[in-house]
Amino acid sequence: MALVQKKVCMLGATAVGKTSLVRRFVESVFSEKYQATIGVKIDRKLVEVGDTTVSLLLWDLQGEDEIERVRLSYLRGASGFIYVADGTRPETLDTVRTLRAVAEATVGDVPSLLFLNKSDLAEGWALDESAIAASGLGELPTIRTSARTGDQVEVGFQRLVQQLLVS
Amino acid sequence: MHTDPLRVLISDEERALLFSLSNYLTFRGCQVDCTERLADAQALVHHLHYDVVVVGLRADELARVRELAADLRGLNHPTRVVALAPKSVDSESSAMREARRGLLPVDRVIERDLPLAELARTICSALVD
Numbered sequence: 001m002a003l004v005q006k007k008v009c010m011l012g013a014t015a016v017g018k019t020s021l022v023r024r025f026v027e028s029v030f031s032e033k034y035q036a037t038i039g040v041k042i043d044r045k046l047v048e049v050g051d052t053t054v055s056l057l058l059w060d061l062q063g064e065d066e067i068e069r070v071r072l073s074y075l076r077g078a079s080g081f082i083y084v085a086d087g088t089r090p091e092t093l094d095t096v097r098t099l100r101a102v103a104e105a106t107v108g109d110v111p112s113l114l115f116l117n118k119s120d121l122a123e124g125w126a127l128d129e130s131a132i133a134a135s136g137l138g139e140l141p142t143i144r145t146s147a148r149t150g151d152q153v154e155v156g157f158q159r160l161v162q163q164l165l166v167s
Numbered sequence: 168m169h170t171d172p173l174r175v176l177i178s179d180e181e182r183a184l185l186f187s188l189s190n191y192l193t194f195r196g197c198q199v200d201c202t203e204r205l206a207d208a209q210a211l212v213h214h215l216h217y218d219v220v221v222v223g224l225r226a227d228e229l230a231r232v233r234e235l236a237a238d239l240r241g242l243n244h245p246t247r248v249v250a251l252a253p254k255s256v257d258s259e260s261s262a263m264r265e266a267r268r269g270l271l272p273v274d275r276v277i278e279r280d281l282p283l284a285e286l287a288r289t290i291c292s293a294l295v296d
Binding site: 035038039040041042057071073077 | 177182185186189200201202203204206207210211214215
């Protein structure tokens with residue numbers, strides 16, 4: 001069985017759920033307690049796709065609402081990106097758009113997904129197709145996720161892994 | 168003349184210390200990365216180069232500190248390791264003892280139980296020693 005290592009960076013505004021998504025995917029847990037990430041966390045998960053094992057290095061970067069503070073060196077060597085927006089806060093799409101421009105300028109065009117997180121908060125959901133299209137992110141593959149319930153989290157990460165293997 | 172900013176990695180489980188130190192050192196012109204988990208620091212040093220790694224010592228993670236120091240010695244880029252050691256309170260005394268006796272492969276040991284501002288200044292001076 002082949003083993004390949006891929007680095008994936010989680011990018012998004014503060015408190016959109018990046019760390020929770022990683023914890024849900026890697027450890028199958030969710031905590032209601034919010035604790036902002038300071039700096040960077042790096043988690044690893046082995047994902048099997050066919051006869052290939054992907055050692056996925058997930059770089060969970062401190063949420064940045066000030067784009068100039070994103071450390072470009074964190075992004076280098078990334079094989080893919082997961083952008084995360086909070087479905088209850090449309091302004092977090094703006095952060096994704098800006099982060100994406102920086103990431104693409106640094107790393108180039110690599111497989112990427114947009115997670116619209118907190119899908120369990122149906123009453124507060126504020127993102128529809130038109131909002132996504134208006135954000136300029138319409139061509140980015142998008143998936144609604146909930147780190148709290150786990151809905152679509154595994155599916156989303158698996159989808160990116162499969163894109164990584166064909167790119 | 169060396170004009171690049173000093174690249175510093177701080178790894179400590181105490182968030183207040185991480186936050187304060189990183190702000191202080193950034194203000195002083197350093198390029199600072201932070202991790203709460205020592206395992207993340209171990210991963211980071213294989214991807215990025217640092218001039219100095221500041222690491223908080225915990226009695227139950229001395230083996231990891233040794234691994235980290237060994238990893239750094241094995242890299243081509245010279246990196247100094249500054250350890251923040253607790254006072255010799257019972258639960259942490261083994262870490263402090265080992266550090267004080269030179270049994271840990273670190274370049275400098277600083278007592279962490281200083282007022283935060285003093286600790287930051289001490290670390291800052293240690294970076295340029």
